[in-house]
Each structure stands twice: as structure tokens, then as C-alpha cells.
Amino acid sequence: MALIRIGHSPDPDDAFMFYALTxxxxxxxxxxxxxxxxxxxxxxxxxxxxxxxVTAVSAATxxxxxxxxxxxxxxxxxxKGYGPILVAxxxxxxxxxxSRVVAIPGAHTTAALLLRLFCGTxxxxxVEFDKIPHAVLDGRADLGLLIHEGQITYAxxxxxxxxxxxxxxxxxxxxxxxxxxxxxxxxxxxPMHQALSQALRDSIGWAHAHVDEALxxxxxxGRGIDKDTCRQFVLMYVNDLTLSLGSEGRRALEQLFARAxxxxxxxxxxxxxxx
Numbered sequence: 001m002a003l004i005r006i007g008h009s010p011d012p013d014d015a016f017m018f019y020a021l022t023x024x025x026x027x028x029x030x031x032x033x034x035x036x037x038x039x040x041x042x043x044x045x046x047x048x049x050x051x052x053x054v055t056a057v058s059a060a061t062x063x064x065x066x067x068x069x070x071x072x073x074x075x076x077x078x079x080k081g082y083g084p085i086l087v088a089x090x091x092x093x094x095x096x097x098x099s100r101v102v103a104i105p106g107a108h109t110t111a112a113l114l115l116r117l118f119c120g121t122x123x124x125x126x127v128e129f130d131k132i133p134h135a136v137l138d139g140r141a142d143l144g145l146l147i148h149e150g151q152i153t154y155a156x157x158x159x160x161x162x163x164x165x166x167x168x169x170x171x172x173x174x175x176x177x178x179x180x181x182x183x184x185x186x187x188x189x190x191p192m193h194q195a196l197s198q199a200l201r202d203s204i205g206w207a208h209a210h211v212d213e214a215l216x217x218x219x220x221x222g223r224g225i226d227k228d229t230c231r232q233f234v235l236m237y238v239n240d241l242t243l244s245l246g247s248e249g250r251r252a253l254e255q256l257f258a259r260a261x262x263x264x265x266x267x268x269x270x271x272x273x274x275x
Contacts, residue, residue, distance in 0.1 A: 001032050004196065007046060007055035007060040008182075010037040011148050012218040012230050013237040014056060015247050017075060019214045020206035021199060028199045039129065040147075040180065041106030042086060048108075051187050058106075059114040059178040061259055068186055068269035070193060072206055073274040074201040075182030076249060078241040083166025084111035085151050085175040086119075087159040088143045089136060094163045098122045103141035105129035110179045110256075114165040116265055133157050147179075149225055149233045176241060184275070193275040204243055245274055 006021070008014040020026040021033055028188040036052060044050055044061040050065045050068045062071060086097065098120040104112045106126060115122070127135045133154060133177035143162060146154055154161070182200065184193050215231055222230045241249045253272050260266040 001030055002192075003032050003034060004028075004053045005034045005036050007036040007038060007043045007052045008223045009040050009043070009056060009148075012215075012222050012225075013077065013148075013234050015218040015221045016207050016214045016238055017204050017242065018202070019217045020203040023217070024052065025206055026199055026202045028195050029139075031195070039105075041109060041126075041129075044106060044108040047183065049162055050185060053188060056180055056182050058108060058110045058113075059181050059256060060106045060110040060254065060260070062181050062183055063260065063266050063268075063270045064108075065183065069183035070186045071253075071272060072184055072193075072197050072200065073184040073275040074197055074204055074243055075247050076178060076242055076245055077180035077237045078176040078178050078239070078249060078252065079166040079169075079237070080176050080239065080241075081167055081170045082151065082236065083169060083179060084114060085154065085164050085166075086115075086121065086143050086148045086162040087133070087136060087146055087154045088162050089159065091160060092143065092162045094119070097143060097162065100142035101125060101134045101140075103127040103135040103144045105132060105145065105147050109147070111147050111165070113260055113265055114169065114177075115145055117263055118163070118165055118168050133159060149223065149229065152229060152233060152236075153225065160248045165257050171253070173255050175255055176248065178249070178252045180236075181253075190275070197275050201243060204238065207238070208243075250274070 043055050047057045047065045101123045104124045135141045136144040166177045257269045261269050
């Protein structure tokens with residue numbers, strides 16, 4: 001039996017997506033699945049050495065690991081008019097962000113790439129994503145770049161929105177914002193690529209058909225958020241484009257990589273050949 005390690009974040013949206021695979025409600029004949037749960041920047045780093053057979057990565061990281069990993073059609077996290085949010089203790093003009101210290105969740109995250117595309121190259125400090133609000137509140141950074149559920153809970157901590165990068169992206173492109181994708185090691189071959197992609201699509205479909213059960217599991221990774229907030233966050237990012245990129249999802253990725261290449265943030269535009 002082949003062992004396939006799947007890396008994904010210990011976050012409600014990933015937990016929701018992978019629940020049916022985790023619980024054995026979706027299986028792949030001849031394949032044993034081992035789940036590796038780590039924060040997205042750690043998974044980005046692992047992908048750069050090709051360590052895991054399947055892994056979630058930031059869309060920005062796919063561009064630099066595409067030689068060894070193939071894009072999977074299911075599993076993408078795409079914001080529809082929402083995405084990473086810049087927050088601060090006090091009001092700051094978005095035009096002034098370039099001169100302020102920004103706490104970011106990782107140098108290879110899509111959030112960090114978007115910061116560069118929309119705000120230039122402000123000084124940054126890397127902070128674990130769930131500790132970014134506290135880095136802003138205690139003065140270690142002037143602004144924080146929030147991902148995951150922090151995008152909808154920041155106001156409860158007394159932080160103020162400076163710029164929603166998802167809204168900025170939509171205004172400029174009219175497209176959803178690609179944030180995270182799942183990738184499969186190219187060396188595994190097309191039959192295994194297809195089996196793994198179908199299993200992930202089936203797992204996402206099972207979760208949508210059994211929302212309450214999958215959400216109950218996802219709540220384990222909610223870091224204290226209530227059920228309604230968890231549901232809101234999960235259904236924001238596990239949407240129709242998560243089941244399949246489709247033409248709109250592909251155009252969004254093409255636009256992201258083209259803009260990053262023009263800005264000098266990517267040496268080359270990666271192939272978009274999802275399976």
C-alpha cells in the first residue's frame with residue numbers, strides 16, 4: 001500500500017475540506033493517507049524541498065515549486081472580494097503603509113506578495129499568523145497583515161482596518177483572489193495525480209453535503225472562535241472554486257503570477273496545468 005503524506009494547515013477551512021479523508025469517509029484504494037498539520041509558512045518551506053507527496057501551499061509559493069509539484073484542481077482557497085487585511089491600532093492612510101513596519105505571516109505567503117503588489121516594500125517582521133494581532137497591539141509592528149479567521153475577528157481586539165487586499169484585488173481585476181492551493185508531487189505520475197485530486201474533491205463535496213458534522217470537526221481548530229464565526233470563515237474559503245478552479249480560477253492565478261512577474265517578485269510565470 002502506498003503511503004501518501006498530505007500537508008495542510010490546522011485551520012477550520014482545511015479541517016473542513018479534509019474531514020472526510022481524515023475520518024475514512026473517502027478512501028483511495030491501495031493508498032494510506034497520513035495527514036501532516038503545520039502552519040502554511042512551514043508547509044511552504046517543506047514544499048521547497050519536495051518533502052511531502054501532497055501539500056497545501058500559498059499560491060505565491062506554487063510559483064517557485066512548480067518544477068516538482070503540479071497544481072491540483074480542487075482545494076484552492078480563493079477570496080471573492082475579501083482576503084488578507086492590513087490592520088493597525090490607530091487610523092493609518094493606506095498610502096503611508098510603505099514607510100511603516102508590517103508584521104507578516106511569512107515571506108513566501110500570498111499575503112506577503114499582495115503587500116508588495118499594493119504597498120511596495122515596507123519593512124517587515126515575520127510573526128506566526130495567530131500572534132500578529134498581539135504584535136501590533138504591543139507595538140512590535142505598526143501594522144499587521146492578517147490571514148485566516150483574524151480577517152473577521154480583528155475588531156474584537158480593538159484593531160482597525162487599514163486596507164483589505166482582497167477588495168483592492170477585486171477592484172483592479174474583477175477576479176477572485178487566489179490565496180492557497182493544493183499541489184501534488186509531479187513524480188507520482190498522472191494516474192496517482194488523478195486519484196488524489198478526485199479524493200480531495202470527494203472530501204470537499206462530502207463536507208458540503210454534511211456541513212454540521214464537518215463543521216463540528218473544524219471547530220477543533222478554531223482557536224476559540226464561536227460556531228457562527230467558524231461557519232462564516234469556513235464557507236468564505238471553501239466555496240465553488242474550491243471544488244474546481246474552472247476558467248475563472250485559472251484566470252485569477254494567471255493574473256496573480258503575471259502581476260508578480262511584472263513587479264519583479266517572480267523570475268518566471270509557472271505552468272497552470274491543474275489535475
